Amino acid sequence: MKKILIVDDEKSFLLSLTDGLSVHSDKFQILTAENGREAVKVLRSVPVDLLVTDLKLPEMNGFELLAWTSRHQPQLPVIVMSAFGTPEIEARLAKLDTLQFLEKPLDIQMLEEGIFSGLNAGGKSFIRGITLATFLQLMKVEKKNCTLKIFSSDQSAYLYVRRGEVIDAELDELVGLEAALEIVGWSDAEIEMDGICRRQDDVINLPMEHLLIEAFKRKDEAAELGRTGFVDVDNGVNDFLDGLSEGKKPVETPVDETLKQMTEVLNKLSPVQEYTIFDEKSTMLNKNSGNCSLDGIDPAVFDYLLAPLAEDLNFGVCRFVTFNSSRRKRYLLFHYQQYRILATLKPGTQSQQVIKEIEQKISR
Numbered sequence: 001m002k003k004i005l006i007v008d009d010e011k012s013f014l015l016s017l018t019d020g021l022s023v024h025s026d027k028f029q030i031l032t033a034e035n036g037r038e039a040v041k042v043l044r045s046v047p048v049d050l051l052v053t054d055l056k057l058p059e060m061n062g063f064e065l066l067a068w069t070s071r072h073q074p075q076l077p078v079i080v081m082s083a084f085g086t087p088e089i090e091a092r093l094a095k096l097d098t099l100q101f102l103e104k105p106l107d108i109q110m111l112e113e114g115i116f117s118g119l120n121a122g123g124k125s126f127i128r129g130i131t132l133a134t135f136l137q138l139m140k141v142e143k144k145n146c147t148l149k150i151f152s153s154d155q156s157a158y159l160y161v162r163r164g165e166v167i168d169a170e171l172d173e174l175v176g177l178e179a180a181l182e183i184v185g186w187s188d189a190e191i192e193m194d195g196i197c198r199r200q201d202d203v204i205n206l207p208m209e210h211l212l213i214e215a216f217k218r219k220d221e222a223a224e225l226g227r228t229g230f231v232d233v234d235n236g237v238n239d240f241l242d243g244l245s246e247g248k249k250p251v252e253t254p255v256d257e258t259l260k261q262m263t264e265v266l267n268k269l270s271p272v273q274e275y276t277i278f279d280e281k282s283t284m285l286n287k288n289s290g291n292c293s294l295d296g297i298d299p300a301v302f303d304y305l306l307a308p309l310a311e312d313l314n315f316g317v318c319r320f321v322t323f324n325s326s327r328r329k330r331y332l333l334f335h336y337q338q339y340r341i342l343a344t345l346k347p348g349t350q351s352q353q354v355i356k357e358i359e360q361k362i363s364r
Helices: 011-024 036-045 062-072 087-096 108-119 132-142 176-184 208-227 257-268 300-312 351-362
Strands: 002-007 028-033 050-054 077-082 101-103 146-152 155-162 165-171 190-194 272-278 284-287 320-324 330-336 339-345
Touching: 002 011, 002 036, 011 028, 011 108, 028 036, 036 050, 036 062, 050 062, 050 108, 062 077, 062 132, 062 146, 062 190, 077 108, 077 132, 101 108, 132 146, 132 155, 132 176, 132 208, 155 176, 165 176, 165 208, 176 208, 190 284, 257 272, 257 284, 257 339, 257 351, 320 351, 330 351, 339 351
Parallel strands: 002 028, 002 050, 050 077, 077 101
Antiparallel strands: 146 155, 146 190, 155 165, 272 284, 272 339, 320 330, 330 339
16 A cells, blocks of 8 residues: 655644545555654655645754755655745746645645655656756745755865845855856756755855756857767756656765764763764764754864964874863864764763763774
8 A cells, every 4th residue: 555654843734634535545545753762763664655745844844854855765756845936936836847836735645646646656746856956946935044065976065045045156176156167957866965064155146047947048058069960968967947857766875884873873972962974175074863053163273273373383184173162061063074073062071071071983
């Protein structure tokens, strides 16, 4: 039997949907989750045929859930719900023709139609997997701030989004608009999301719609050259513009064993109360489960302040720093290989001992 996972933080809403859809219990089973983390646990443990999710969720929001789905279950059809739809938003998404956007409060009949269409492999009004272009359109709709780490084949890149607009980008030696145009055109992208925009200046100055149009215009031109034999390129670039999303085989990216070990160690260290792990671009890769007061802190700020001080005092490279807040919280910022760990420690904890334990357990 088909399984539908519905994700929303309102228990009464989930109960009413489950009750309303019970008339179809012979056709599909309804599973529910109240936040993104619960949804991921379900998706990891149970084969799900369709995901229906709100964007406003606690702990792990709908965008982070969609990013996770993009990387781990790109074939999964998705319906997005939101209580913040407007005629302008619906018109914009209707033009995309790759996403069913259901405005709350939901009409149960509309949801039923959406579910049956979503379970139909030919229903083109639904995302099959989350394409990068569709994801960016959702960011625009909800005016989100974030940093996106994008993977495609053996490449990785960054998009910096403020209030739903891409303001900067990095791809190898490319930065700004040229990098953004190249990244947005990727047709097999996987997405990781950090809920903070790690850039301040808008160096692109181009509305999202124009950025998408220009990116796919360039890709179409390259594809046309490829058809005439001048260059060898991927001819599948019209999927987004034609409003079709076929769902692609997930790109196999190597599991970062060091990051995995680091997360396991930090979870088990009793002196560590909270933690976040960042990469060299200050993009958050992981954090402790539940609430985390550290995910809004940019570690690059400390590097910016400490680097000239360390140079003036002839300290050499600053490997870690410990500091206390006015509320008597003790913090540790620690560099390990290409990672930065920011942690809150229990009072009286010796930072060097925590660092030593982390290094010893990871190196085993």
